[in-house]
Amino acid sequence: MLKTKILIVDDELIMRESLGGWLERDGHEIKKASGGEEALEIMKKTRFDVLLVDIKMEGMSGLELLKIVKERDPDVDVVMITAFGSISTSIEAMKNGAFDYLLKPFDPNELGVLIEKIVENKAQALENLYLREQHKEITRFESMIGQSKAIRTIFEMIQDIAPMESTVLLTGETGTGKGLAAKAIHTHSARNQGPFMSINCGAIPEHLMESELFGYQKGAFTDAKENKKGRLELAHGGTLFLDEIGEIGMRMQIDLLRVLEDRVFYRVGGTQPIQSDFRVIAATNRNIDEAIKNGSFREDLFYRLNVISLEIPPLRERKDDVPLLAEQFLFRFTQETNKAIEKIHRDTIDEMMMYEWPGNVRELENAIERAVVVCKGQIIMPEDLPIFKHKTTPGPGIGSLKDMEKNHILNILAENDWNIALCARILQIDRSTLYKKIKAYDLKKED
Amino acid sequence: MTQHDNLKILITPIGSIPGHQLEAIAAAVKDHFTIKTAIENSLQDIEFAFDTERSQYHSTSILEALQELVPDNTLKVIALVEVDLFIPILTHVYGEAQLGGKACIVSTHRLKENLKSVSIEPDLTQRLIKEAFHELGHTFGLLHCKDPTCIMHYCRSIRDVDRKSKNFCRYCDIMLQDALKKELKT
Numbered sequence: 001m002l003k004t005k006i007l008i009v010d011d012e013l014i015m016r017e018s019l020g021g022w023l024e025r026d027g028h029e030i031k032k033a034s035g036g037e038e039a040l041e042i043m044k045k046t047r048f049d050v051l052l053v054d055i056k057m058e059g060m061s062g063l064e065l066l067k068i069v070k071e072r073d074p075d076v077d078v079v080m081i082t083a084f085g086s087i088s089t090s091i092e093a094m095k096n097g098a099f100d101y102l103l104k105p106f107d108p109n110e111l112g113v114l115i116e117k118i119v120e121n122k123a124q125a126l127e128n129l130y131l132r133e134q135h136k137e138i139t140r141f142e143s144m145i146g147q148s149k150a151i152r153t154i155f156e157m158i159q160d161i162a163p164m165e166s167t168v169l170l171t172g173e174t175g176t177g178k179g180l181a182a183k184a185i186h187t188h189s190a191r192n193q194g195p196f197m198s199i200n201c202g203a204i205p206e207h208l209m210e211s212e213l214f215g216y217q218k219g220a221f222t223d224a225k226e227n228k229k230g231r232l233e234l235a236h237g238g239t240l241f242l243d244e245i246g247e248i249g250m251r252m253q254i255d256l257l258r259v260l261e262d263r264v265f266y267r268v269g270g271t272q273p274i275q276s277d278f279r280v281i282a283a284t285n286r287n288i289d290e291a292i293k294n295g296s297f298r299e300d301l302f303y304r305l306n307v308i309s310l311e312i313p314p315l316r317e318r319k320d321d322v323p324l325l326a327e328q329f330l331f332r333f334t335q336e337t338n339k340a341i342e343k344i345h346r347d348t349i350d351e352m353m354m355y356e357w358p359g360n361v362r363e364l365e366n367a368i369e370r371a372v373v374v375c376k377g378q379i380i381m382p383e384d385l386p387i388f389k390h391k392t393t394p395g396p397g398i399g400s401l402k403d404m405e406k407n408h409i410l411n412i413l414a415e416n417d418w419n420i421a422l423c424a425r426i427l428q429i430d431r432s433t434l435y436k437k438i439k440a441y442d443l444k445k446e447d
Numbered sequence: 448m449t450q451h452d453n454l455k456i457l458i459t460p461i462g463s464i465p466g467h468q469l470e471a472i473a474a475a476v477k478d479h480f481t482i483k484t485a486i487e488n489s490l491q492d493i494e495f496a497f498d499t500e501r502s503q504y505h506s507t508s509i510l511e512a513l514q515e516l517v518p519d520n521t522l523k524v525i526a527l528v529e530v531d532l533f534i535p536i537l538t539h540v541y542g543e544a545q546l547g548g549k550a551c552i553v554s555t556h557r558l559k560e561n562l563k564s565v566s567i568e569p570d571l572t573q574r575l576i577k578e579a580f581h582e583l584g585h586t587f588g589l590l591h592c593k594d595p596t597c598i599m600h601y602c603r604s605i606r607d608v609d610r611k612s613k614n615f616c617r618y619c620d621i622m623l624q625d626a627l628k629k630e631l632k633t
């Protein structure tokens with residue numbers, strides 16, 4: 001979820017604790033470090049939006065830490081905490097890229113205003129990213145295909161589920177085609193003449209989600225120049241697909257629950273209750289049980305969604321389908337690129353059958369797309385596939401965790417044609433973290 | 448009688464908080480949280496929390512001492528003090544709560560700001576009730592709310608405190624009801 005992640009770095013326990021406690025009540029995610037070295041260690045695992053750093057610390061000074069952090073990730077906002085009498089150091093910190101500094105003990109308002117400013121900047125950046133990426137979001141593989149026993153079972157279940165009006169929860173790893181399954185359920189239902197409305201809850205910033213789903217009334221906020229229908233309203237008579245449902249925040253969970261219970265909602269800024277008749281299909285690749293246990297996902301909402309559940313198997317459990325899927329993708333990409341490639345070599349198929357496909361069908365699709373581009377002849381050879389290029393025997397120096405990580409990241413990147421968004425998903429880290437690692441390990445795209 | 452009929456929220460004055468203020472808070476809390484309230488003396492001596500350099504009292508350590516003292520049938524305890532409170536990193540706080548914990552505290556010290564002496568009494572009581580609700584909300588695990596009319600909104604100034612309502616917004620109310628259900632079950 002889109003909480004602001006804050007790292008507090010101070011060698012005084014009582015300062016860390018009191019500041020951390022205060023910020024926690026504001027709903028931020030807090031981590032604490034007792035010094036610069038520990039902070040850098042923690043930052044290897046997690047990316048933070050804000051660092052609050054005491055200037056005067058034993059060991060590595062706040063200023064040193066600031067320099068290192070800014071070099072590694074200029075996007076992190078660093079706020080220096082300074083004591084009376086070290087203003088000159090603070091000014092030096094500002095020159096070195098600190099966002100601001102606070103004189104301790106600070107006025108709660110000052111801290112509040114500062115954090116708010118940072119959070120707003122971050123929300124704006126997220127929104128811009130979302131608006132940019134929105135246009136790129138296209139599902140390439142249009143229909144589910146396969147002949148394996150696993151996928152035939154899924155087809156049968158979809159046939160059974162489709163005519164029912166019940167809510168469906170689809171689970172399964174990234175890239176398995178949950179969106180396609182949702183579409184298939186819609187197509188085979190009595191609602192197939194109605195719209196299929198889809199929203200990716202993981203990609204949309206929380207503050208945009210409300211107006212996207214519910215729509216808004218003219219004048220509800222500054223940019224609301226016209227009335228706008230939300231996706232709930234647009235889904236009338238059809239199916240609403242909520243992808244990555246595990247990513248939505250608490251407020252939205254409460255709102256969604258109410259909609260699912262009453263089937264009535266309001267546009268943002270609207271007073272007129274709106275009724276919309278839609279069927280809900282939700283999907284997640286997250287372990288929702290876990291989220292329920294730690295309180296970040298509402299159990300009552302889960303029960304509302306999980307009336308019927310369907311698990312889409314990973315590609316490695318339906319490997320029989322790999323050749324068929326590969327042929328299908330080959331056909332499409334040769335058409336798109338006008339290349340006269342006839343087939344996939346037997347050895348290539350064998351290699352593909354041995355591979356585990358952590359990114360599932362989408363990874364296979366990307367692999368074939370790339371192979372079509374690089375293929376020089378009329379037959380796709382094993383070396384045309386990105387996945388086999390880096391499956392080299394471990395060279396010297398391999399053995400440390402770091403080397404493992406470096407190699408693994410490099411393999412995933414190569415396999416997926418450096419599609420950062422996809423690779424981040426496969427690696428289950430966020431994009432910015434992946435960028436950091438690419439930079440830190442100095443990974444480069446091969447041609 | 449179910450077990451939780453005995454559970455209560457304890458309102459405990461430290462120093463001389465006027466009786467009618469205590470009663471107003473007790474009644475309002477009972478109303479809003481639908482749990483019995485009681486006004487009782489508990490922790491009295493808080494000199495251990497006094498910081499001579501700052502001439503203020505460290506609220507976190509008062510909360511720790513308070514938590515140790517409360518009887519078993521106490522769901523939450525809220526202390527009311529007149530002295531000025533602080534946490535080490537900040538110049539002052541109006542109050543503090545153990546997030547999702549048992550104890551919270553509210554100080555009247557800075558709530559008296561900007562009051563015309565004539566009308567001190569009623570306004571201060573309203574402010575106290577609001578701050579008490581807010582801190583109690585934290586003990587039920589609620590975080591700050593972006594809705595400026597919601598009681599869980601973090602107020603920058605006394606003016607903001609006066610401006611916000613005594614109510615939890617729809618979202619915070621649902622989360623509070625959830626927390627109440629959960630805490631009363633166990």
Ligand SMILES: [Zn+2]
Pocket residue numbers: 025581585591601
């Ligand atoms: Zn608060």
Ligand SMILES: [Zn+2]
Pocket residue numbers: 592593594597598599600615616617618619620
């Ligand atoms: Zn609220």
